[in-house]
Amino acid sequence: MTAIDTTYREALRQALIDAMNEDPDIVVMGEEVGLYGGAYGVTKGMIEQFGPERILDTPISEAGIVGAAVGAAMSGLRPVAELMYVDFIGLVMDQLANQAAKIRYMFGGQIGVPMVLRSQGGTGRSAAAQHSQSLEAWMAHIPGLRVAMPATVNDAYHLLRHALTLPDPVVFLEHKGLYVQKGVMDTAKPDAPWGKAVVRRTGADITIVTYSKMVLESLAAAELLAAQGVSAEVLDLRTLNPLDDETISASVRRTHRAMVVTEAHLTGGFSAELSARIHESCFDHLEEPVTRVAGEDIPIPVSPPLERNAVPNAQLIAETGLWLVQRKAPAWAS
C-alpha cells in the first residue's frame, strides 16, 4: 500500500526526502530552509535528518544563492535553490534567465545545469503586492527553462521527484494557497508522465485549460456548470514547459469551446500563449473565440475582499462558461 492521505506540503517534503536519500548530490539551499524549517514549513525537520552540509541556510542574497546553485550544478551537485516568494525573482533573473537557462546552449552542449529552483506564488494570504504574484510567464518565456506548477498532492510529490532527475534547470512553482490542501499521495503512481496534461474532469461542451490552484477553482466551476446542464472538461497542464499541446488540442477539437483560466494577470500572461496556440491549432473546430479568465491587471491588494476579487474564482469561471455555452449572460453583464 503506497497511497496515503496527506497534504501538498507534506508531499513536497516527502519528495525532497526521498530524492535526497537516493541522490547524495542533492543539496537544499535557501533562506530559512534549515533551522526555521522553511517559511511555509516544507523543509521542516530536514536539517536534523540531513545536516547543515546538505540543508544550507543562506543569507538573504537571492542572486548569490541561485548563482552559487548554478556553479554547483555545473560541478557535480544537484542543488534545490529555494526562493521564498516568486516575487523575489527579479533579484534572481540574471542568474536564472541569462545563466542557468543558457549555459548548455552557449557552451555548445558541453554541460547542463541540473538544478531546481523551488518557489511559491499566488494569492490567498493577504500578503499584498510583493508577496502574492503569479509570474510564471516570465520564466516560461525563456528557452532552456522547464516550468512545473503542481495543483494536486500527488503531483506535488511526483513532479518534484521528476524535476530532481532532469538534466536541465527546472523552475518549480508551488502555490501558497495549496500547502494545506489534502489529497492522496501514491509514491508508486504518478498521475501521468512529466510533460503530459491530465484531464481532471471529462466533459463534452467546453474545455477549461488551467494549472496550479486554478485547477481547483475550475473543478468547482465545472460542478456549478453541471448543475446548469453544461458539461465542462478540465485540463490540468502540470508543466508549462514542456507544454502538452496535443492533449489541449484533442480536447478542444472535441468540445469546440475553450476557456483558459489563470491566476496570473491577463496582459502578456501565459493565458495569452495558450489562447493563441488553441486558435492556431483548432481554428476550424471552434464555435466561439477562446476566452481567457485571468487575474485582473492590477497589483494584488492586501484587503481580503479586494484580494479575492483580483483573481478568478469558481463562480466567475462558471458564469463565463455558461455565457459561452448557453449564451446565458451573468448578472454583471450589461
Added chain:
Amino acid sequence: MSSDNKLLHALYRDMRRIRSLEERVSELFVRSESAGSMLHLSIGEEAVAGVCRAMDAKDSFTTHHRGHGIFVARGAEPARMLAEIAGKADGYCRGKGGSMHIADMGLGHLGANAIVGGGISHAVGAALAYKRKKQPHVSVAFFGDGAMQQGILYESMNLAALWSLPVVFVCINNQYGMGTRVDRATANLAFDERARAFGLDGMIVDATDVELVHETAERMIANARQGKPGFMCLTCYRFYGHARMDKSPYRDSEEEAAGRARDPLGKARQRLSERGTKAAELDALDAEIATEMDAALESAIKATMPPVETMFEDVFAPDQPKPTPLRTRLNAMLSEASR
C-alpha cells in the same frame, strides 16, 4: 637556467601567446571573418598568466567578456578558440557561444560571461561542490573592475567567506568599464579593503610585474585550498578600446601612451635580458608563437560554419523534449487550414 628564470621564461611565453592570440582576434575582425564585432582584447592584461600558472590542472575558473587571455593561458587551443570566435562548428562551443561565452569543461573553464559579474557566483558554487564532495580543487573567478560595482560580487564574497569555500576572486583592474574610468565609477579605489570587510584576504598587485602576480596568486590559491578564500586585484591598463569598434574618445593620447608604457610583457622581457637571456632567443620564441597563431588563424578561417539545423540542439539535454521549430508549427497549422 635558474628556477627563477625558468618560471619567468614560462610566464613570458604565456604572456606572448596571449598577446599574439589577441592580435589574431583583431585580424579575424579586420578580415571580416569574426562573428560580429563584440571582441574585447586583453592586451595590457597579460599578467593574468601569473594567476593561471599558479592554478592546478583540475582547478576551475570563470571569466568575463575580456577573457581570451585567461583561457589560452589555461591551455586552450588557439585554433579552436579562434574558430569559436568566428562562429565555426569546430569552435569550443560549436559556434553557439563565441568570444563572450567560450567555455571548456575539460580545461575547467566554467564559462566566459557577457553579463558584468555574471560568472562570479558560479565559481563560488563550484567551490561549494568541491567542499561538499571533498575534492581538493579551487575555483577562480576572473572579472574586471566594472564588476567591482555589481551587487552579486558582494553576495558571492560573503557566501565564500561564510562557508570557507576554496575560491579566489581576481579583479583585473584595467582602469575602464567600457568608457568609464574606474575613478568615475567609484569613490574608493581601495578594492582590497572591500574584500577584507567580508573576512577575505585582500591584495592589490601591480600587474606589470607578472612574477609578483604569480607569487601572490600561489599564496592566495594555497590558502583557498585550505578553506581561506581570497581576493586579488591586478592593476593594469587596457591598451585598446572597449571592443573592436571603440576608438576611445573618452581618453587622450598622453594617457594611452603612459598606460601602454605599463607593459607586463615588455617588463618581463627586460627582466629576462637582465638575467642573461639573449634577445635572439626571445625573438625566436616570439616568432615561433607568431607562426603557431598564424596557423590557428588560417585554420579558423578555413573551418566550416555549423549546419543551420544544429541551432535547435543544446537548448535542453539531447534525450529531452526539444523546442518546436517555427516552420514545423506553421506547417501543422497552415497545411490543415488550406485543405
